[in-house]
Amino acid sequence: MTTTTQAPSTGATANADPASDVRSRLIDHWFPCSSVDAAVGTPAGSGRSEKALFTWFASRPIAQARAAVLTTLLPDRDDLHADVRLAVEAGSSVALGRLREAIAEEYPSGRPVVLDIFSGRGIIPLEAARLGATAVGTDLSPVATLGGRLLADYPLRDWSTEAAVPFASGAEPEDRLFSDDEPRLLRDVRAVLAEVNKRVAKAVAPYYPTDSRGKVPWAYLWAVSIPCDQCRRRFPLIGGMRLQFPSGREGDYGQSLELVIDGDRWRPQVVDGDPAQQPTFSAAAGRKGKSARCPFPSCGHVHTLDTVKAKGFGGQYEDELLAVGEENEGVGKTFRAPTADEITAAKSVDLAQLDSFGPFTAVPDEAIPPGNQDTIRASGYGYRTYGALMNDRQALLFTETVRAIRGIRTDLLAARLTTDYADALTAYAAANMQRRLRRSTRGAKLAAFGGNASRKGTWVQVHDIFADESKVSFQFDYLEAGPGTGPGTWDSVSDSGLQALKKVIQGSDAGRPGRFRRASAIALPFRDGSVDAVVTDPPYYNMIDYADASDLFHVWLKRCLFDVFPDLFDVPGLQDKTDEIIVKRGNAPGEHRTRDFYEQMLSRAFGEARRVLRVDGHLVVVFGHSDPDAWRRLLGALHDAGFVVTSSWPSRTETASTGVASIKVTVAIGCRVAAVNRPVATAAQVDREVAERVKTAVREWDRDGLALNDQLMAAYGPAMEVFGRYAKILKPDGSQAELDRYLTLARTAVRDATALKLDELPLETFDAPTRFAVFWQRLFARSDVPKGEARFQAQADNLRLEDLRGALLTESKSGYKLRLDAPSAVNDKSSTFEVVRAMAAAWDQGATEGVAAVVAESDRQPTDAHLWAVVGEILAQLPPSDTVAxxxxxxxxxxGTIANLAHHVATELAASERDDQLTLPFTTKES
Incomplete structure (x- = not known):
């Protein structure tokens, strides 16, 4: 039976007219953009700790989430700005305390209810919870919902009255990470993680022999082998022979892998120095695409990538152990060839003998859906199930981890811990397993660092399988982190997770636990008018396949937690993607997650947000995408759901330490419910209102120091506020004006309102390509600009990007860049910007005479004010050392000299043209 959550009343009436009962909030008129920009690169503002606790995708920095929640809840008062900046930039506890009091005063009838309908790992609810609000998070993914509980629920609870856990801490006193007065939850999670490690190591010991010193190696290098089509001998697919770089220490030459050929067999060998052999799986010199080369000297047959893939689908792959990584005191990590005992032990695993977990097989047998080659890369090579993403020994290690965690929960309950606390500790252990998955499977490659000229240090580690945002990588040679101690092992992952949990707890001492439940954003389990604010970070269009990427986590977590959190994991198969609001990448057959589906579902989700919001409530959407089509669909969905956009505040989040910088700017978009009975207006009237509103905002933004390129995004807010005032906007032909019209007009208004230092000449008197080029340079200098942003810029001047390519812009894989080199030619139809570029090039070739010739050839007057204004503008934007400058x-x-020479050249050209015209009547028909 579905239950509903009713939030405490704040005195608003659900039937009141929104237009007369909306309290203004900070976000409607102000946002600490510069503070967010400054904070995202710091440990406190990036949210590194919050993200390290649980793996999820595309999380925005904690500073932006904090700013969004604060400005949504706080009243529009200038005296609060300083404290908001302190809270965002430094996490000041004093400032946060004062802001909590201000929020409490604003909601005298009870704590404000803040809902995130796409809560992900729970970053936004965490910030709301820390401020004392009633924080609620919902997400369609059970994996994400668990992450929210671990981040913003359990760390804010009081567990001090719980019974003692029945395990030792697992650490010697000198190795303790924390003091004796550490929080109860932190101490007990550490004890549980240590106990899991101990039990798993014992269970898998027969399959991981100790080395000559009695230690378990930290890592094992594997490769998939295939039979050669020509000689039929099996050989491994190795993409790189380097194991580690030389450190610069005397006698350390680095290490490499070699294949020793002995008749019809091969064996691996680890040697000192740089690689002497070519990889067996690589791209041939000068050719694209990898191929596999048989290493046997008498053969050398080359197999195409398609042939290699076909062998995978034909079940011809086998896993081969190539090298073993050890930790040597005083030397560090080194590699050696595996012993015969190690090879035998690794291949002796029998997964068929493992007991199942309730209704689920021990090793995940869930099939990878078709069409997922882009997200689950191994599925394009013949691996059909999630369990097959690991070799047998890796699967055994994770199976025993699940078994240990489940056994420990039984022991915790027997020790009289409450079910809630036992479940919480179990969940943190399962999350540690999930985080370890990031450095497991066939996508976890050996990462060797160093080798540069300074040789300041070299090291090796296990690479993250999500190195490319949310795509689960795959390669034929991969690294297995064993049950020992080292990068990617349980021990290593536990240490980083505990440090993250400690910081989360320390930063949440004054908050109250958040509430998280799995729910679809189009069917929220809350009553009408029960939420004060919806602050959310919706799925970013086609950037991430959230459910498909996290199914790897889901299949293992449900084996561990199916009866611990039955509301999340007691389900057959994979995560339900019916209501997932994304644009699915790849070519999955019958895929329903299309662009139209995204827009329709997002509009429905915002409609649900409108339903549960109080009449004086606010919706804030944090969004980032480089594709203008994604922006159109988002803003269109907001409009269709009955919201008026009141503001948009950009933050430059690319400096956050996320490991991936796929979005340079994200925007906090403030919205209110549209008033009833809105009037109809003409497009001409609304065009004027938008232009005036944006130009007024530009003056305010200039005073606040908002960067020009940020103002372009911020302009969407006031433009959409005007757009949303009207039920219909009619063009002269009677058709309705589209939203696109006002996105373009907003950017044009910013440009028109910006002083371009063009000698006070009216901007409209410059030709359109020059306006475009000058503004582009002001915004981007010589940086590469994505195609979507470039197209937006062109639209502001009613230009087509295709017409600008070559003449004003150069295109590369990185995007578009403004040309400052000489154009191929100039004439009377050339833009002023092109003429100035030609003048700069002519100076280097012919000094004043060359420049004068360009001015004359372009049919410009030597004293043309527009020409010299553009010269001055380009100089103002370039560094003095630039060759064009x-x-x-x-x-x-x-x-002055150029003007005199240009006049002389123009006179000569005119005379020459007259002479040509005088000779024309005397030409013959034959000529």
């Missing part, structure tokens, strides 16, 4: 500086200094 040096040339134009010289041109500017010699303007």
């Amino acid at each position: 040096k040339a134009l500086t010289a041109v500017q200094r010699n303007a």
Whole structure:
């Protein structure tokens, strides 16, 4: 039976007119953009600790989440700005305390209810919970919902009255990470993780022999082998022979892998120095695409990538142990060839003998859905199930980890811990297993660092399988982290997780636990008008396949937690993707998650947000994407759901330490419920209102120091606020004006309102390509700009990107860049910007005479104010050391001489043209 959650009343009436009962919030008029920008690169503002606790995708920095929640809940008062900046930039506990009091005063009838309908790992609810609000998070993914509980629920609870856990801490006193007065939850999670490690190591000991010193190696290098199509001998697919770089220490030459050929067999060998052999699986010199080369000298047959893939689908792959990684005191990590005993032990695993977990097989047998080659890369090579993403020994290790965690929960309950606390400790152990999955499977490659000229250090580690955002990588040679101590092992992952948990607890001492439940955003389990604010970070269009990428976690977590959290994991198969609001990448057959589906479902989700919001409530959407189509669909969904956008505040989040910087700017978009009975307006009227509103906002943004390129995104807010005032906006032909019109108009208004230092000449008197180029340079200088942003810029001047390519812009894989080199030619139809570029190039070739010739050829007057204004503008934007700046500086200094010469050249050209015309009547028909 579905239950509903009713939030405490704040005195608003659900039937009141929104237009007369909306309290203004900070976000409607102000946002600490510069503070967020400054904070995202710091440990406190990046949210490193919060993200390290649980693996999820595309999380925005904690500083942006904090700013969004604070400005949504706080009243629009200038005296709060300083404390908000302190809270965002430094996490000041004093400032946060004062802001909590201000929020409490704003909601005298009870704590405000803040809902995130796409809560993910729970970053936004965590910040709301820390402020004392009633924080609620919902997400369609059970994996994400668990992450929210671990981050923003359990760390904020009081567990001090719980019975003692029946395990030792697992650490010697000198190795303790924390003091004796550490929080109860932290101490007990550490004890549970240590107990899991101990039990798993014992269970898998027969399959991981100790080395000559009695220690378990920390890592094992494997490769998949295939039979050669020509000689039929099996050989491993190795993409790189380097094991580690030389450190620069005397006698340390680094290590490499070699294949020793002995008749019809091969064996691995570890040697000192740089690689002497070529990889067996690589791209041939000068050719694209990898191929597999048989290493036997008498053969050398080359197999195409398609052939290699076909062998996988034909079940011809086998896993081969190539090298063993050891930790040597005083030397560090080194590699050696595996012993015969190690090879035998590794291949002796029999997964068929493992007991199941309730209704689920021991090793995940859930099939990877078709069409997932882009997200689950191994599925494109013949691996059909999630369990097959590991070799047998890796699967055994994780199976025994599940078994140990489940056994420990039984022991915790027997020790009279409450069910809630036993479940919480079990969940943290399962999350540690999930985080370890990031450095397991066939996508966990050996990462060797160093080898540069300074040789300041070299090291090796296990690479993250999500190195490419949310795509589960795959390669034929991969590294297995064993049950020992080292990068990627349980011990290593536990240490980083405990440090993260400690910081989360320390930063949440004044908050109250958040509430998390699995729910679809289009069917929220809450009553009408029961939420004060919805602050959310929706799925970013086609950037991430959240459910498909996290199914790897889901299949293991449900084996561990199916009866611990039955609301999340007691389900057959994979995660339900019916209501997942994304645009699915790849070519999955019958895929329903299309662009139209995304827009329709997002609109329905915002409609649900409107239903549960109080009449004076606010919706804030944090969104980032480089594709203008994604923006159109998002803003269209908000409009269709009955919201008016009141503000948009950009933050530059690319400096956050996330490991991936796929989004450079994210925007906090403030919204309110649209008023009833909105009037109809003409497009001409709304065009004027939007332009005036944006230009007024630009003056305010200039005073606040908001960067010009950020103002372009911020302009969507006031433009959409005007757009949302009207039920219909009619064009002269009677059709309705589209949202796109006002996105473009907003950017144009910013440009028109910005002083471009063009000698006070009216901007409209410059030709469109010059306006475009000058503004582009002001925004981006010589940086590469994504195609979507470039197209947006062109639309502001009613230009087509295709017409600008070559003439004003160069295109590469990185995007578009403004041309400052010489155009191929100039004439009377050339833009002023092109003429100035030609003048700069001509100075280097012919000094004043060359420049004068360009001015004359372009049919410009030597004293053309527009020409010299653009010269001055380009100089203002370039560093003095730039070659174009040096040339134009010289041109500017010699303007008088150039003008005289240009007049002389123009006179000669005119005379020459007259002479040509005089000879025309005397030409013959034959000529």
